[in-house]
Amino acid sequence: MPPLRAVPPSAGRPYEEQPAGERAEAGPAEHYARLVRIAYLVLVPSLGRNRRVLSAHWLAQRALAGGVRAADPGRAYAHVRLRVVRSALEAGLPLLRFARPRRAQFPPVVPQVWGLRLFPHSCGADELALEQALAASSGPCRAAHVLRGLEGLDDAEICRVLDAAGVADPRAALLEADALTAPYTLLASPEFDPCSLQVRPTDPARRRRRGRTVLAGAGALAVCGTLLLMPGDGLGGPRAASAPFHARHQSAQRALDPAALRRVPDGVWRASTRRDFTVWPARGDRTGDAGLLRRALDSWARPGPAVVSSVTPGTPDGPPMGPPQLLYAGEVGTAFVVLFHDGLRVVRYAEPRRAGPSRGAALDFARVDGADAVAASALVVQRRAGRIRYLTAPWVRGAGARDLLAPHTAARPLPRDRHGVTDPLAVPGTAGGRADCRSWQVLEVRDGTATRLLTDLGELTPVRLTSGAPSAPHDVAGRAERESWARTACLLPAVRSNGVRSVNSWPYARQRLPEGEGDALWFCTRADTWRGSGSRVLAQFQAPPELSGGTGAPGAVAARAEDSPDCGIRRPRVLAGVLWKSDGGRWYVLAAGSRQFTSLTATGGAKGRADGRLLALPTREGDRPRLDGLLADGSQVGSLR
Numbered sequence: 001m002p003p004l005r006a007v008p009p010s011a012g013r014p015y016e017e018q019p020a021g022e023r024a025e026a027g028p029a030e031h032y033a034r035l036v037r038i039a040y041l042v043l044v045p046s047l048g049r050n051r052r053v054l055s056a057h058w059l060a061q062r063a064l065a066g067g068v069r070a071a072d073p074g075r076a077y078a079h080v081r082l083r084v085v086r087s088a089l090e091a092g093l094p095l096l097r098f099a100r101p102r103r104a105q106f107p108p109v110v111p112q113v114w115g116l117r118l119f120p121h122s123c124g125a126d127e128l129a130l131e132q133a134l135a136a137s138s139g140p141c142r143a144a145h146v147l148r149g150l151e152g153l154d155d156a157e158i159c160r161v162l163d164a165a166g167v168a169d170p171r172a173a174l175l176e177a178d179a180l181t182a183p184y185t186l187l188a189s190p191e192f193d194p195c196s197l198q199v200r201p202t203d204p205a206r207r208r209r210r211g212r213t214v215l216a217g218a219g220a221l222a223v224c225g226t227l228l229l230m231p232g233d234g235l236g237g238p239r240a241a242s243a244p245f246h247a248r249h250q251s252a253q254r255a256l257d258p259a260a261l262r263r264v265p266d267g268v269w270r271a272s273t274r275r276d277f278t279v280w281p282a283r284g285d286r287t288g289d290a291g292l293l294r295r296a297l298d299s300w301a302r303p304g305p306a307v308v309s310s311v312t313p314g315t316p317d318g319p320p321m322g323p324p325q326l327l328y329a330g331e332v333g334t335a336f337v338v339l340f341h342d343g344l345r346v347v348r349y350a351e352p353r354r355a356g357p358s359r360g361a362a363l364d365f366a367r368v369d370g371a372d373a374v375a376a377s378a379l380v381v382q383r384r385a386g387r388i389r390y391l392t393a394p395w396v397r398g399a400g401a402r403d404l405l406a407p408h409t410a411a412r413p414l415p416r417d418r419h420g421v422t423d424p425l426a427v428p429g430t431a432g433g434r435a436d437c438r439s440w441q442v443l444e445v446r447d448g449t450a451t452r453l454l455t456d457l458g459e460l461t462p463v464r465l466t467s468g469a470p471s472a473p474h475d476v477a478g479r480a481e482r483e484s485w486a487r488t489a490c491l492l493p494a495v496r497s498n499g500v501r502s503v504n505s506w507p508y509a510r511q512r513l514p515e516g517e518g519d520a521l522w523f524c525t526r527a528d529t530w531r532g533s534g535s536r537v538l539a540q541f542q543a544p545p546e547l548s549g550g551t552g553a554p555g556a557v558a559a560r561a562e563d564s565p566d567c568g569i570r571r572p573r574v575l576a577g578v579l580w581k582s583d584g585g586r587w588y589v590l591a592a593g594s595r596q597f598t599s600l601t602a603t604g605g606a607k608g609r610a611d612g613r614l615l616a617l618p619t620r621e622g623d624r625p626r627l628d629g630l631l632a633d634g635s636q637v638g639s640l641r
Contacts, residue, residue: 031077033195034150035060035084040120040194041146041187042088045135050117053194057111059087078161081151085143086165092139118197120190127191130182137180140173148177149184251322256301258293260323261340269394275373277327277341281394283419284330286338293329295357296338296349307361312459312499314531315345315367328391330419332382339379339391344369346379346460366460367499367530374452375501377445380460387424388456390443392416400444401425402453404489405437405552407482411444428455429493437490437554450475453485458497461530466504470526470572473504483551487542488525490554495527495536503527506567508574509592511614515582518544522592523555524567524574524640535568537561539576539640541590547583559640566640575600575629575639579619589625591615591639597629 039056047055063083134142140162147158155174162170190196254260261282269279286292299307301319311317320342327339327346331353338349346368351361368375373395381391392399399422400411415423426441442455443462452475454462466473467481476485488505495503509522525538540555542548548555558576565571577591589606593613600615602608605623608615619625627639 036194038146039084039088041192042143044092053118056194059084082164089139089165117200120193123189123191127186127189130186133180140167141176144173144177145180150187255320255323256297258290262323262325276371276376280327282326284328286329292336299349299361299363300347303363307363309363311365312367314499315365317365337381348460364460374464378454378462381421386427386430388427389424390422392420395447396445397448398446402442402444404440404442405486407486440489457500463500464502469506470567470569486552487555499529499531500527501530508594511592514588514616515584526567537564537567539574541578561640577627587619587621589617589619591627593629596631598632599630601628
């Protein structure tokens with residue numbers, strides 16, 4: 001069957017009798033019905049016949065309203081037809097989240113029909129088969145079939161039209177259209193004529209339900225708007241107890257003003273009765289950069305999607321309650337860093353030095369209420385690529401770096417700049433940015449009264465390391481305590497990122513090993529947090545170094561507990577046990593308790609009792625005996641768990 005005519009004969013006055021401008025505009029308008037049919041056939045059938053009819057008329061009217069550039073009627077018609085095809089193809093594109101939507105993808109504005117449904121006349125089985133074939137085809141395929149069968153264009157001209165309409169591969173559309181075998185005469189059938197329509201009413205019951213829903217929604221909006229704007233005792237009125245939710249509190253606004261930041265003068269800490277973060281002076285080479293400070297405060301109050309935040313457990317991450325104290329603002333490595341203190345928290349803001357905050361900024365919160373001179377000795381100012389820098393307190397006289405796993409090696413000096421920022425130090429327990437416990441670098445600070453060890457556990461505040469009984473912990477000093485910490489350091493990742501304030505390692509017992517294999521040490525390691533809860537306790541067994549891999553080999557964890565008062569100032573006692581294999585291949589249950597225990601008992605698997613606070617019983621591999629201890633007051637308690 002040959003294709004239909006490309007441009008139907010014009011109606012009305014002959015073109016020769018019309019002015020040139022009128023002639024160009026009247027030509028396409030005379031073929032309105034044909035343009036609407038083209039749009040109807042190209043539109044995706046899944047829209048439904050009612051919406052396809054309205055959309056086809058709307059697309060044709062938009063194309064005609066766009067004006068005509070060519071004076072020749074044939075070229076003018078082709079130009080309008082191209083607009084129709086392009087809009088019909090755009091209407092079938094899916095709406096994507098981040099893509100700019102096209103107007104044709106939305107329902108038509110005009111014409112609008114209320115209470116009625118419009119659809120072309122139904123015909124025979126051939127038309128239905130063609131409708132199903134078009135529904136299964138792509139939009140470019142439908143356009144190619146219509147241009148070939150209804151408009152009579154050759155393949156070269158069809159490719160030019162599809163290319164101008166934005167089709168990525170016109171040749172592929174033609175090949176797909178070759179598979180449509182229906183006669184071209186079906187395209188002129190009343191089945192596909194959106195200008196000759198049947199009318200049916202919509203569902204009256206559904207219309208009533210929708211009308212009631214719209215009226216109820218409008219009434220609710222009106223009531224809410226009235227309440228929000230009501231004077232007097234209504235929400236936000238002059239006598240209301242609270243302002244409207246959108247009102248801006250004066251103190252909250254002042255907290256975001258860089259000029260209102262609290263800045264402590266240098267030297268105040270010398271005469272102050274307290275030494276903590278409240279007497280830190282404002283340091284850094286960017287303390288006068290109002291733009292940087294404002295960005296930091298704004299990100300704190302309203303962090304955007306480009307801001308990556310971290311919060312230690314139990315720390316609120318809300319905006320400042322008032323103008324915070326400025327601790328530091330300066331350039332550190334490849335970033336600009338700002339540190340604030342608001343009495344409860346320390347907040348760090350960091351942005352790339354060259355890329356700007358839009359390429360990503362970091363915001364970190366750490367709780368520091370109740371900090372003393374030791375806890376306020378340093379803050380982490382930067383952690384990047386396996387390296388860490390600290391900002392030391394103004395009362396710190398010297399800083400050094402010490403490897404906990406090398407207890408016999410002296411600390412090396414760690415240079416600081418004039419603001420108190422240290423040179424980079426390796427992040428503890430890493431090598432090349434990866435977890436590796438062949439070295440554990442800690443910060444050693446000297447303040448004129450003592451030398452203290454601080455370690456990084458992944459948060460803003462470094463953690464103080466101590467040794468001794470829970471009632472009197474003290475800073476690590478002496479060869480024996482450094483050797484015990486060399487075997488404890490690699491257990492510290494178990495308490496990383498838990499808001500830890502200090503870690504104390506208490507040697508609570510020494511036990512002679514069976515078969516004369518030396519003495520083992522029992523330690524209870526307790527990590528206390530800034531928030532009070534969430535403490536973690538580890539009981540560890542340290543066999544002689546020659547039996548366990550050397551002075552840097554970590555001890556064996558015999559028991560662990562969370563939120564337990566054991567090994568702490570409230571309950572300074574502990575009981576734990578392990579299965580141990582001698583060089584002779586024999587297995588033993590070894591247990592040790594603190595000084596409060598007068599006897600120990602094992603039941604289940606190995607059974608036995610020992611007076612005092614040490615126990616050693618032969619057993620078999622895989623046994624899991626239960627340990628109990630008797631205290632001096634006669635009460636019986638179990639092992640740490």
